[in-house]
Amino acid sequence: MSPGRETELVVFDVLGTLVDEPGGLRAEIRAAAPAADDTAAGELLALWQDHVAAEQGRMARGERPYADSDTVDREAAELVAERAGVTDLETRDRLATATRRLPPWPDSAAGLDAVARHFPVAGLSNASGPTLLRLAAHGGLRWHQALSGAAVRAYKPAPEVYRLAAEAAGCPPERVLMVAAHAWDLRAAREYGLRTAYVPRPVGDPPGEADDFDLRVESLDELVAVLTRK
Structure with missing residues (x-):
């Protein structure tokens, strides 16, 4: 059949x-932190992805109450911004919604x-x-x-x-x-x-x-x- x-x-x-997903996030990270070279952008992307995977794993194991992807993405974006030295609040807010683009x-x-x-x-x-x-x-x-x-x-x-x-x-x-x-x-x-x-x-x-x-x-x-x- x-x-x-x-x-x-x-x-x-x-x-x-x-x-x-990774290509889009990398582009958004480069836009938020233009001083980051390819190596630094890759490390920042890995920081984002590792945080998302770790938090989803914690929720699956019952170690953290459920939080939606917008919440976890914002957490990841804040980690990336801190590591990259991005202080502009508008830039950080835009980075937090990178998955939407x-x-x-x-x-x-x-x-x-x-x-x-x-x-x-x-x-x-x-x-x-x-x-x-x-x-x-x-x-x-x-x-x-x-x-x-x-x-x-x-x-x-x-x-x-x-x-x-x-x-x-x-x-x-x-x-x-x-x-x-x-x-x-x-x-x-x-x-x-x-x-x-x-x-x-x-x-x-x-x-x-x-x-x-x-x-x-x-x-x-x-x-x-x-x-x-x-």
């Missing part, structure tokens, strides 16, 4: 899959539009609702619904985040196709019962030899072709 006939909803991971990959906008002509499409992300709204506007990303882990006060790979997708479509999990560039994300989606499609991105998490995803495509254009094949 065609993969498209088994699908009632196509769900896309956003950060890293549809937009270049991440650039889309070249095929993201057109790929989403093409999929959406045939299937309901949703974004499923750890980013907050306000961030997803502004990311979509900034990058020309059009989906029928934006689903944020903030709705269930959790971050992927918590199963309740993937449950949002099946509940949004009102269908069994196996009728939902999750598209992501991160193998860890797809493993968790598969564990919950969603079908899975891997698309490579320069900043993604490639599958291992043991990963058995339903689809592996090289681009969103190929994904559209596979899903619409008769």
